[in-house]
Amino acid sequence: MSALEMNRQAERRRVTRETEVFVRLDLDAGPQTASGSISTAVPFLDHLLTGMARHGRFALTISATGDLEIDDHHTVEDVGLTIGQTLLAALGERRGIARFGYAYAPMDEALARAVVDISGRPSLVYETDSINIPERVGRFDTQLIEEFWQAFVTEARLTLHLDILRGRNAHHLFEALFKAVGLSLATAMRVADVGGDAPSTKGLLG
Numbered sequence: 001m002s003a004l005e006m007n008r009q010a011e012r013r014r015v016t017r018e019t020e021v022f023v024r025l026d027l028d029a030g031p032q033t034a035s036g037s038i039s040t041a042v043p044f045l046d047h048l049l050t051g052m053a054r055h056g057r058f059a060l061t062i063s064a065t066g067d068l069e070i071d072d073h074h075t076v077e078d079v080g081l082t083i084g085q086t087l088l089a090a091l092g093e094r095r096g097i098a099r100f101g102y103a104y105a106p107m108d109e110a111l112a113r114a115v116v117d118i119s120g121r122p123s124l125v126y127e128t129d130s131i132n133i134p135e136r137v138g139r140f141d142t143q144l145i146e147e148f149w150q151a152f153v154t155e156a157r158l159t160l161h162l163d164i165l166r167g168r169n170a171h172h173l174f175e176a177l178f179k180a181v182g183l184s185l186a187t188a189m190r191v192a193d194v195g196g197d198a199p200s201t202k203g204l205l206g
Contacts, residue, residue, distance in 0.1 A: 008026070008027040008028050008090050008091065008092065008189075009024075009025060009026045009027070009090055010024070010025055010086050010087075010089035010090035011023060011024040011025070011086060012082055012085045012086040012089065013082075014078055014081060014082045014085070016074075016078065018066060018067050018074040018075075018078070019064065019065065019066035019067070019074050019075050019078040020064065020065050020066070021040075021062070021063070021064040021066075021075075021078050021079055021081075021082040022061075022062065022063045022064070022082075023060070023061065023062050023079075023082045023083050023085075023086040024059075024060075024061040024062075024086070025058060025059065025060055025061075025083075025086045025087060025090045026058060026059040026090075027058045027087075027090050027091070027189055028058070029057065029058050029059035030057055037061050037062070037063075038050050038053070038060060038061070038062045039062065039063055039064065040062055040064040040075060040076075040079050041064060041065060041066065041068055041075065042064075042068070042072050042075055042076060042079075042140065043138075043140075044137055044138060044140040044174075045072075045075075045076055045079065045140070045148070047175070048174055048175060048178040049062065049079075049083075049178065051175055051178050051179050051182065052178040052179065052181055052182035052185075053182060054182065055105075055179045055182035055183050055186070056181070056182030056183065056185045056186045056189075057182075057186050058185075058186075058189075060083070062079065062082075062083070064078070064079050064082075066078065071141065072140065072141060072144060073141075073144060073147065076144040076147060076148050077144075077147050077148065077151045078151070079148070079151075080147070080148040080149065080150070080151030080152040080155075081151040081152070081154070081155050082155075083152055083155075083156075084151065084152040084153065084154060084155025084156035084157075085155045085156075087155075087156045088155060088156050088157055091118065091189065094118060096191050096192060097118060097188065097189055097190065097191060097192065098187060098188055098189070098190045098191075098192040099117060099118050099119070099188055100115075100116070100117055100118075100187075100188055101115075101116050101183075101184040101185060101186065101187030101188030101189075101190075102114065102115040102116070102184050102187070103180045103181075103182075103183030103184040103187065104180060105176045105177070105179040105180035105183060106176060107167070107172040107173075107175045107176035107179070108167075108169070108172050109166070109167050109168055109169065109172065110164070110166065110167025110168070110169060110172035110173045110175075110176045111164075111165045111166050111167060111176060112162070112163065112164050112165060112167075112173065112176035112177040112179075112180045113161075113162070113163045113165060113180060114160065114161070114162055114163075114177065114180035114181040114183070114184040115160070115161040115184060116158060116159065116160050116161075116181070116184045116185060116188045117158060117159040117160075117188070118158045118188050118189065119157070119158055119159045120157050120158075121157065121158075121159060122153045122154045122155075122156070122157050122158065122159070123153065123159040123160070124146075124149055124150050124153045124159075124160050124161075124162070125160070125161040125162065126146045126149060126150075126162045127161075127162065127163045127164070128163075128164045130164075130165075130166075131164050131166070131167060131173065133164075133170055133173060134170045136170075137170045137171050137174065142170060142174070145174055145177070149162060160181070162177060162180075162181070164176075164177055
């Protein structure tokens with residue numbers, strides 16, 4: 001059975017009093033059709049997610065509305081949660097996947113690293129201590145980047161280590177980071193053993 005025949009697609013909707021988020025994922029869309037229609041009403045987040053999907057070689061469709069009159073926090077967090085839920089569903093039993101992936105991505109003077117384990121256990125390490133990151137990119141609060149990734153790993157049930165290694169321009173720093181995550185996910189989600197078992201000595205992930 002090919003990866004395409006595995007039908008690694010899913011969609012999820014999250015509705016609260018603060019936000020409404022719809023996400024659709026196709027993990028095997030390939031480089032020609034990757035990315036998709038992404039509209040979160042937070043333009044900088046749209047930009048980052050478009051780069052992640054493109055370099056992750058998956059189709060990501062998002063439609064989100066939220067209480068932006070308060071701030072972007074609820075929307076950014078709930079988009080992360082819903083993408084995580086959708087990824088978990090699309091991966092299914094995760095049989096035969098490579099499971100581990102890592103990537104470095106530069107963006108001009110900036111360099112970021114992402115290391116992922118589709119482990120079934122949510123854990124985030126987010127390291128930016130060596131970099132002086134501005135509080136905002138345009139109107140976007142950069143503290144929300146960590147909130148997004150925490151929400152994502154919680155629902156996707158994966159381990160993710162993120163390091164911003166160097167750089168000065170905040171836009172470049174985060175664009176490099178999201179591209180690195182896309183690249184590392186592309187490696188980890190790859191079907192390395194068609195028809196194989198879950199890649200774990202325990203016989204299951206989680």
